[in-house]
Amino acid sequence: MRVRFPCASVVRPLGAAVLSRPAMKSGSRRIVEVLGGQVEVGAEVVIEGWVRTRRDSKAGLSFVHVHDGSCFAPLQVVAPGALANYEAEVLRLTSGCSVRVRGVVVESQGKGQALEVEARALEVLGWVEDPDTYPMPQKRHSMEHLRTYAHLRPRTNLIGAITRVRHTLAQAVHRFFDARGFYWIHTPIVTTSDAEGAGEMFRVSTLDLANLPRTPEGAIDFTQDFFGREAFLTVSGQLNVEAYCLAMSRVYTFGPTFRAENSHTRRHLAEFWMIEPELAFAALDDDVALAVDFLKSIFGALLEERADDLGFFASHVDTAEPRCIERLERLVRADFERMSYGDAIAHLEKAATKFEFPVRWGVDLQSEHERWLTEEVVRGPVVVTDYPREIKAFYMRQNEDGRTVAAMDVLAPGIGEIIGGSQREERLDVLDARIREMGLDPSHYGWYRDLRRYGTVPHAGFGLGFERAIQYATGVDNIRDVIPFPRAAGQAEF
RNA sequence: UCCGGGAUAGCUCAGUGGUAGAGCGAUCGGCUGUUAACCGAUUGGUCGCAGGUUCAAAUCCUGCUCCCGGAGCCA
Numbered sequence: 001m002r003v004r005f006p007c008a009s010v011v012r013p014l015g016a017a018v019l020s021r022p023a024m025k026s027g028s029r030r031i032v033e034v035l036g037g038q039v040e041v042g043a044e045v046v047i048e049g050w051v052r053t054r055r056d057s058k059a060g061l062s063f064v065h066v067h068d069g070s071c072f073a074p075l076q077v078v079a080p081g082a083l084a085n086y087e088a089e090v091l092r093l094t095s096g097c098s099v100r101v102r103g104v105v106v107e108s109q110g111k112g113q114a115l116e117v118e119a120r121a122l123e124v125l126g127w128v129e130d131p132d133t134y135p136m137p138q139k140r141h142s143m144e145h146l147r148t149y150a151h152l153r154p155r156t157n158l159i160g161a162i163t164r165v166r167h168t169l170a171q172a173v174h175r176f177f178d179a180r181g182f183y184w185i186h187t188p189i190v191t192t193s194d195a196e197g198a199g200e201m202f203r204v205s206t207l208d209l210a211n212l213p214r215t216p217e218g219a220i221d222f223t224q225d226f227f228g229r230e231a232f233l234t235v236s237g238q239l240n241v242e243a244y245c246l247a248m249s250r251v252y253t254f255g256p257t258f259r260a261e262n263s264h265t266r267r268h269l270a271e272f273w274m275i276e277p278e279l280a281f282a283a284l285d286d287d288v289a290l291a292v293d294f295l296k297s298i299f300g301a302l303l304e305e306r307a308d309d310l311g312f313f314a315s316h317v318d319t320a321e322p323r324c325i326e327r328l329e330r331l332v333r334a335d336f337e338r339m340s341y342g343d344a345i346a347h348l349e350k351a352a353t354k355f356e357f358p359v360r361w362g363v364d365l366q367s368e369h370e371r372w373l374t375e376e377v378v379r380g381p382v383v384v385t386d387y388p389r390e391i392k393a394f395y396m397r398q399n400e401d402g403r404t405v406a407a408m409d410v411l412a413p414g415i416g417e418i419i420g421g422s423q424r425e426e427r428l429d430v431l432d433a434r435i436r437e438m439g440l441d442p443s444h445y446g447w448y449r450d451l452r453r454y455g456t457v458p459h460a461g462f463g464l465g466f467e468r469a470i471q472y473a474t475g476v477d478n479i480r481d482v483i484p485f486p487r488a489a490g491q492a493e494f
Numbered sequence: 495u496c497c498g499g500g501a502u503a504g505c506u507c508a509g510u511g512g513u514a515g516a517g518c519g520a521u522c523g524g525c526u527g528u529u530a531a532c533c534g535a536u537u538g539g540u541c542g543c544a545g546g547u548u549c550a551a552a553u554c555c556u557g558c559u560c561c562c563g564g565a566g567c568c569a
Contacts, residue, residue: 053529055526055527055528055529055531056526056528057525057526057527057528058524058525058526059526059527059528061527061528062528063527063528063529065529074529076528076529078527078528094520095519108527109527110527110528110529111527111528111529112528112529113529130504130520131504131519131520131521132504132519132520132521132537132538133504133520134504134519134520135504135505137504137505137518137519137520138519138530139504139505139506139518139519139530140505140506140518140530141505141506142505142506144561144562145505145506147561148561199567199568199569200567236569257569259567259568259569261566261567261568262495262567263566263567263568264495264562264563264564264565265563265564265565265566265567265568266562266563266564267568267569268567268568268569269569272569273569274569356565366565366566367564367565367566368565415569416568416569417568417569418569419569420568420569463569464569465568465569466569467569468569469569478562479569490560
C-alpha cells in the first residue's frame with residue numbers, strides 16, 4: 001500500500017474537540033482552533049508546529065503549510081516578503097523545520113482552505129540539517145519505509161491520523177465503560193501464574209544468565225530469582241480481573257499484553273493492548289449484547305469525532321469495500337448477525353470453495369473459514385457462539401449439551417477474530433473436572449478456584465485486541481502501523 | 495517455525511554475463527495567491543554481507559543477515 005504523504009488539498013470537517021487554552025502559554029493556539037473557527041478573523045495568534053510544504057510566489061510571498069498534530073488539515077501560513085528574515089530564513093524552509101509563527105487570522109484568497117494566517121513574524125526553532133537525506137520529505141512513502149523511521153513517521157499525514165484515531169478510540173472505550181458503571185482495574189503486567197494458557201510468555205528475571213543458580217537436582221533455582229519464583233509478562237488480565245468482577249460486579253482491563261509467539265503476520269504483535277471487560281450476574285447473551293453495544297459505541301464516537309481523519313483513510317488508505325466510513329456507519333446501525341458454531345460449520349460445508357483445511361464439526365475455524373463467513377456469507381461482522389469444548393479454554397462454561405461451551409467470537413472482514421469471549425465456568429466441581437481433563441493440576445489454580453468457593457456467581461467477559469479494532473476502523477493493513485513503536489519477533493528498535 | 499517473494503541513488507523501482515538507468519525527492523534558476531503546483535537544469539550508487547564460477551558478475555552458484563506477503567499460533 002502506498003500513501004500519499006503531502007498534505008491533502010481539501011480541508012476536511014474538523015473534529016468536535018473543543019480545546020481550552022493551555023495555561024502556560026501566552027496566546028499560543030493549536031491549529032484545530034484556528035481552522036475550526038474558534039479564533040475570530042482579524043485576531044492575532046501564535047502558532048507552533050512543523051513545516052510540511054513551502055511554495056514561493058514571485059509576487060514576493062511564500063505559502064508555508066504547518067502541522068501541529070491537532071487535526072488532519074494543515075494551516076496555511078502566508079509569509080510576506082517584507083518579513084525581516086524572509087530572504088535569509090523563510091526561503092530556506094524545508095519539510096520538517098519547526099517554526100513559531102505570530103500572525104493574523106484572515107480569510108483565504110486561495111482555494112483549498114477557508115482561513116489562513118498572515119505572518120507578522122516567523123521564527124525558525126529548528127532546521128532540518130540535510131534536506132536531501134531527511135527521511136520524511138514531501139513525497140509518497142511506502143509503509144515499510146515509514147516503519148524504519150518510527151521516530152519520524154508521526155510527522156506524516158498517515159501516522160498522525162492513526163495517532164488521533166487511536167487516542168479517540170481509547171477515550172471512547174473508557175467513556176463507554178464509565179457510563180455503564182464499569183471500573184477500570186489495573187491488572188498486573190508481571191505474573192507468576194503459569195495458568196493463563198494463552199500462548200508463549202516472556203520470562204521476567206534478574207538472574208545472571210551466564211551464571212544460573214541450580215537446585216541440587218540441577219534445575220534452575222528460581223527461588224533465588226527476584227520474585228522468588230518464575231515470573232512472566234502477562235498474556236491476559238482476565239483471570240485477575242475476574243477476582244475484581246466478583247466484588248465490583250462490572251470491571252474491565254485496558255493495558256499492554258505480551259505474547260512471545262514467533263508470529264510473522266500483519267495481524268500480530270509481541271506487545272499489544274487489550275481490553276477485557278468482565279460482567280457479573282451475566283450469561284453469554286449478556287456478553288454478546290455488551291460486545292455489540294461496545295463496538296457500536298466506540299466506532300460511533302470515532303465517526304463523530306474524527307471525521308477528518310476517517311475521510312483520509314477512506315480516500316487514500318482503505319482498499320476494502322465498503323470503505324471505512326461506510327463500513328463503520330453500517331456497523332453502528334446494523335443488527336449483528338449471530339450464528340452458532342454448528343451453523344457456521346454447516347455454512348462452510350455448503351461453500352462452493354474448496355478450503356485448504358477441510359471443515360467438519362469439531363475443528364477450529366481457520367483464517368480462510370473466518371474470511372468466508374465474514375466476506376461471503378454475512379458480508380460484515382458476525383458473532384459465532386457455542387464452540388466445541390475441546391478447542392476452547394478451561395475456564396469457559398460448559399453447555400447443557402455436554403459437548404460445547406458458552407463461547408463467542410466476533411469476526412470481522414479483513415481482520416478475523418476481533419473479539420473473543422465467553423461465559424465463565426462458575427461451578428467449582430465442573431471447573432475442577434475440566435482442569436483435570438486438560439491434564440492440568442487444580443492446585444495451581446488456588447486463588448482462581450477460591451472465586452468459585454466463596455460466593456460464586458455466573459459471569460462473562462470478552463477480550464478485544466485494541467490494535468485490531470484500529471485496523472478495522474481505518475483499513476490500515478499492517479498492525480505494526482497502528483501502534484507507535486511496534487514490538488514483534490526480531491523487532492524492538494526505538 | 496513452515497512456504498513464497500525481495501534487498502540497485504534520500505525514496506519507489508527498471509536493469510538476466512560486456513562502461514549503472516528512470517520517476518519522485520533534494521539543490522539552483524524560471525513562472526505563478528500558491529496548494530499532488532508547473533517548466534528547465536544540476537545532484538545523486540561499495541548494486542544487503544561473505545565466499546565462489548568466469549577474460550568479465552547488479553545479473554550465475556553457495557552461505558548468512560534483514561525486509562515483505564501467506565500459513566500456523568492468536569488478539
